[in-house]
Amino acid sequence: MTGGVRSELLRYVSGYSTLGIVAFSAVVPWFVANFLGWPHDPGVLTAADNIRIFWSLSASIAPVAAFAGSYLVTREAYYGTLRRSVVTSGMATVMVSKYIAALLVGLGTVITGIGVWGASIALSLPPDVAWQLLAPESLGRLPGVLLASVLASLWGCSLGWVFQHYYATTILTLVIPLAVELPLMVNAPDLARWLPSGALAGISSVPFEGLLDPAPAVFVSLGWLLAAGCGAVWSLRGKEL
Numbered sequence: 001m002t003g004g005v006r007s008e009l010l011r012y013v014s015g016y017s018t019l020g021i022v023a024f025s026a027v028v029p030w031f032v033a034n035f036l037g038w039p040h041d042p043g044v045l046t047a048a049d050n051i052r053i054f055w056s057l058s059a060s061i062a063p064v065a066a067f068a069g070s071y072l073v074t075r076e077a078y079y080g081t082l083r084r085s086v087v088t089s090g091m092a093t094v095m096v097s098k099y100i101a102a103l104l105v106g107l108g109t110v111i112t113g114i115g116v117w118g119a120s121i122a123l124s125l126p127p128d129v130a131w132q133l134l135a136p137e138s139l140g141r142l143p144g145v146l147l148a149s150v151l152a153s154l155w156g157c158s159l160g161w162v163f164q165h166y167y168a169t170t171i172l173t174l175v176i177p178l179a180v181e182l183p184l185m186v187n188a189p190d191l192a193r194w195l196p197s198g199a200l201a202g203i204s205s206v207p208f209e210g211l212l213d214p215a216p217a218v219f220v221s222l223g224w225l226l227a228a229g230c231g232a233v234w235s236l237r238g239k240e241l
Contacts, residue, residue: 004097025113055141059204066156069102073160106153158228
């Protein structure tokens with residue numbers, strides 16, 4: 001199993017596609033920040049408010065982690081090597097290896113995204129706020145963001161197995177969360193909190209009125225993850241890869 005996970009990670013980082021995912025992990029929170037108008041004039045906010053907004057925006061890296069998780073499957077499907085991997089190692093081994101790799105890729109995506117985006121956004125913040133982002137009380141918000149991205153990457157991996165199509169999973173993991181679910185979080189949070197991105201935002205304690213608290217949001221996310229996992233298993237039963 002360890003060798004399978006290592007192979008998945010080596011396959012994932014080969015080529016230039018990984019650089020694109022790293023770029024997206026910094027661009028997406030920048031896009032969401034501009035959508036919400038931050039930091040238009042961060043000096044009028046308290047340091048605590050700016051720090052809370054920074055970590056809330058960092059949660060928007062979760063869709064990129066979902067895409068990265070799906071890419072572990074859709075890349076092989078695109079190049080026609082998925083069947084060979086399944087024949088060589090067995091379906092169960094390949095699936096478990098890809099899910100474990102997706103977890104690690106999700107962590108790597110969000111940590112890299114926070115580092116790259118945080119370094120760039122720090123230039124727009126007052127110096128005292130920028131340094132406080134590294135303070136222990138600020139980093140206390142990090143676990144929720146990490147958990148949201150890990151769950152998102154596992155969710156994306158399941159979508160990859162269900163659709164095995166690069167463009168379909170791109171729409172589901174990146175386009176819909178940013179074009180549909182984000183506006184719903186702002187304008188109709190009572191509905192958005194039950195959707196995948198809304199639940200992940202709740203886990204990250206994004207301060208939108210009407211979203212779930214972290215604990216119930218975890219259960220909603222696990223429900224979506226279980227549904228997607230069952231969908232992946234069902235779609236692969238007797239399927240010719």
